[in-house]
Amino acid sequence: MSEKTLERPTTDEDALAKEIEAEEKAAARQASLLRDGWADLRKRPMFIVTALVILCLLALAIAPSLFTARSPFSGGFCQLQDSMNGPSSGHLFGFDVQGCDIYTRTVYGTRNSIVVGVVTTIATTLIGGLVGMLAGLIGGWTDALLSRITEVFAGLPLIVGGLLIMSIWGGGDVWSVSLIMAILGWPQVFRIMRGEVIANKYNDYVTAARALGADSWRIAFRHILPNTLAPVIVITTMNLGVYIGAEAALSYLGIGIQYPNISWGVMISDAQDRFLTSPHALLFPAGALSLTVLAFIMLGDVVRDAFDPKMR
Amino acid sequence: MGRYVVRRLLQVIPVAIGVTFIIFCLVFALPGDPIQALAGDKRADPNIAAILRDHYHLNEPLYQQYWHYISGVFTGDLGETYNGRAISDIVSERFPVTLKLGLTAFAIEGVIGILAGIMSALKRGKFLDNVVLVATLVLISVPVFVLGAVLQLEFGVSLKITPVAGIEKGWPQSYILPAVVLASTSMAYIARLVRTSMAESIRADYVRTAVAKGLPRRRVIGVHALRNSMIPVVTFLGFDLGALMGGAIITERVFNMPGIGGQLAQSVYLRERPVVVGLVTLLVLIYLVANLLVDLLYAVLDPRIRYE
Numbered sequence: 001m002s003e004k005t006l007e008r009p010t011t012d013e014d015a016l017a018k019e020i021e022a023e024e025k026a027a028a029r030q031a032s033l034l035r036d037g038w039a040d041l042r043k044r045p046m047f048i049v050t051a052l053v054i055l056c057l058l059a060l061a062i063a064p065s066l067f068t069a070r071s072p073f074s075g076g077f078c079q080l081q082d083s084m085n086g087p088s089s090g091h092l093f094g095f096d097v098q099g100c101d102i103y104t105r106t107v108y109g110t111r112n113s114i115v116v117g118v119v120t121t122i123a124t125t126l127i128g129g130l131v132g133m134l135a136g137l138i139g140g141w142t143d144a145l146l147s148r149i150t151e152v153f154a155g156l157p158l159i160v161g162g163l164l165i166m167s168i169w170g171g172g173d174v175w176s177v178s179l180i181m182a183i184l185g186w187p188q189v190f191r192i193m194r195g196e197v198i199a200n201k202y203n204d205y206v207t208a209a210r211a212l213g214a215d216s217w218r219i220a221f222r223h224i225l226p227n228t229l230a231p232v233i234v235i236t237t238m239n240l241g242v243y244i245g246a247e248a249a250l251s252y253l254g255i256g257i258q259y260p261n262i263s264w265g266v267m268i269s270d271a272q273d274r275f276l277t278s279p280h281a282l283l284f285p286a287g288a289l290s291l292t293v294l295a296f297i298m299l300g301d302v303v304r305d306a307f308d309p310k311m312r
Numbered sequence: 313m314g315r316y317v318v319r320r321l322l323q324v325i326p327v328a329i330g331v332t333f334i335i336f337c338l339v340f341a342l343p344g345d346p347i348q349a350l351a352g353d354k355r356a357d358p359n360i361a362a363i364l365r366d367h368y369h370l371n372e373p374l375y376q377q378y379w380h381y382i383s384g385v386f387t388g389d390l391g392e393t394y395n396g397r398a399i400s401d402i403v404s405e406r407f408p409v410t411l412k413l414g415l416t417a418f419a420i421e422g423v424i425g426i427l428a429g430i431m432s433a434l435k436r437g438k439f440l441d442n443v444v445l446v447a448t449l450v451l452i453s454v455p456v457f458v459l460g461a462v463l464q465l466e467f468g469v470s471l472k473i474t475p476v477a478g479i480e481k482g483w484p485q486s487y488i489l490p491a492v493v494l495a496s497t498s499m500a501y502i503a504r505l506v507r508t509s510m511a512e513s514i515r516a517d518y519v520r521t522a523v524a525k526g527l528p529r530r531r532v533i534g535v536h537a538l539r540n541s542m543i544p545v546v547t548f549l550g551f552d553l554g555a556l557m558g559g560a561i562i563t564e565r566v567f568n569m570p571g572i573g574g575q576l577a578q579s580v581y582l583r584e585r586p587v588v589v590g591l592v593t594l595l596v597l598i599y600l601v602a603n604l605l606v607d608l609l610y611a612v613l614d615p616r617i618r619y620e
Contacts, residue, residue: 152330155596157558164338167580252457275461286458294453
């Protein structure tokens with residue numbers, strides 16, 4: 001303190017102002033948990049590897065035609081005479097029971113898997129996050145009511161609930177599958193969000209903000225929300241892979257994505273009857289599915305390590 | 313504690329009613345006329361159809377149907393199928409299979425998961441720890457139905473150690489492989505949970521105190537550290553007991569086992585509303601009871617938690 005006052009006359013005023021500004025910026029950067037996590041994340045080799053794998057998957061999902069010369073939607077794509085033929089040159093993954101090229105179908109199936117995972121994750125985060133924040137902030141009767149409603153939805157296991165709802169709605173495309181998984185999946189985000197909000201609500205910084213005259217909206221979105229985000233981001237990233245796997249499971253049971261949409265789950269289900277004689281028809285889409293789920297689960301792992309050291 | 317138990321029990325009732333009502337509404341919305349479906353392609357005899365509709369309360373409003381149903385459930389009557397067979401009859405025939413499968417899987421995931429987690433936490437950063445980490449990652453990412461098919465081929469067809477499918481050999485031969493498959497994902501999650509919380513407990517002061525007192529290592533790890541590490545694991549196990557029953561739908565299909573899951577999937581396709589409602593209600597009630605038990609177990613495991 002005294003040193004600074006002594007130094008002051010010798011320092012150029014502009015330079016001092018800049019220095020203070022830089023210090024404030026650095027302080028603001030340090031204050032943000034998210035930025036901290038992101039800085040930590042970028043340094044992890046595991047993150048770089050999984051990010052590369054996921055980028056490849058995204059490329060496959062966005063432009064499948066770049067990776068294969070054939071299109072599963074063109075006429076003459078499936079030739080019955082090729083039925084169940086094993087891998088050969090030009091057809092690396094072999095053929096399925098209809099004589100369709102498995103490599104092309106696997107490549108084109110990437111998009112549905114990733115879209116279902118991403119859409120479901122976003123939807124559960126939005127619904128669960130908003131309702132959870134409301135319950136946590138308002139408390140009292142609203143909280144009790146919302147919590148009971150959540151428990152009702154959480155009482156339906158994903159596969160059981162999915163089986164019920166899909167059999168009624170029919171559906172069969174990416175959007176209906178995502179919607180159903182979001183309806184059954186949001187309670188998890190709700191619980192975390194509500195818990196975090198309640199844990200933060202009585203902190204000194206909230207009282208300080210209120211004392212400074214901030215209104216409830218500002219306190220909720222500018223003060224409490226940023227402090228609750230880390231665990232929510234962690235759980236949503238971890239769920240991406242889980243939802244991709246769940247879509248395949250629903251499709252496997254014949255109630256998820258359906259023909260003419262391509263799903264790895266359906267390909268696996270179709271191949272299972274002949275698995276003992278020609279395992280290639282099952283193993284290639286299963287490998288693609290496992291690799292995708294693995295990449296997203298590992299992403300969830302590194303994100304958790306970076307953002308939420310307590311959960312490690 | 314007594315008051316907490318009562319309050320927690322009272323909280324379960326509205327949730328159970330809510331879930332069963334949602335299920336009931338969803339199933340009621342299933343397309344198709346069940347009485348016409350009984351007659352097949354022919355037109356149903358209007359007189360008989362009217363009697364049947366009356367018998368199954370199909371002419372009454374939804375809330376009355378629900379009332380008939382829920383009052384039946386509380387007296388242990390799950391209703392009957394449109395063929396006149398009692399649903400409790402189907403349950404008593406099919407449920408033992410699912411129960412045996414689920415409990416075997418539960419035991420496998422509990423024992424192997426916890427042991428793997430403890431070993432991994434004790435050898436943190438060593439070879440064994442990395443083996444557990446990689447193995448759990450693989451188990452989590454390989455879908456259950458793929459793992460099922462691969463194990464079926466390996467152990468059932470190639471090595472001929474276990475039956476390929478079905479339950480003719482009875483417990484345990486026919487159940488071991490499906491139970492391992494059903495348990496696989498949860499086992500991996502449990503191992504990771506135990507590893508995380510064990511690693512935390514081992515560093516805690518009370519563990520250092522226990523070591524300083526000169527207690528044998530087995531007691532320090534097995535009693536002092538493990539007890540506090542079990543809280544998140546018990547939560548997961550309770551949640552999972554219900555989820556296992558749902559997961560059995562897939563496993564039962566892979567291994568062609570005549571359990572609740574297979575029956576449920578079949579009844580959904582056949583539009584047998586009463587069966588679907590009855591079975592899903594049963595699964596949901598199991599799930600709710602399991603969660604309730606977890607909440608009550610907390611008190612035993614963690615004396616710090618006080619209930620007013």
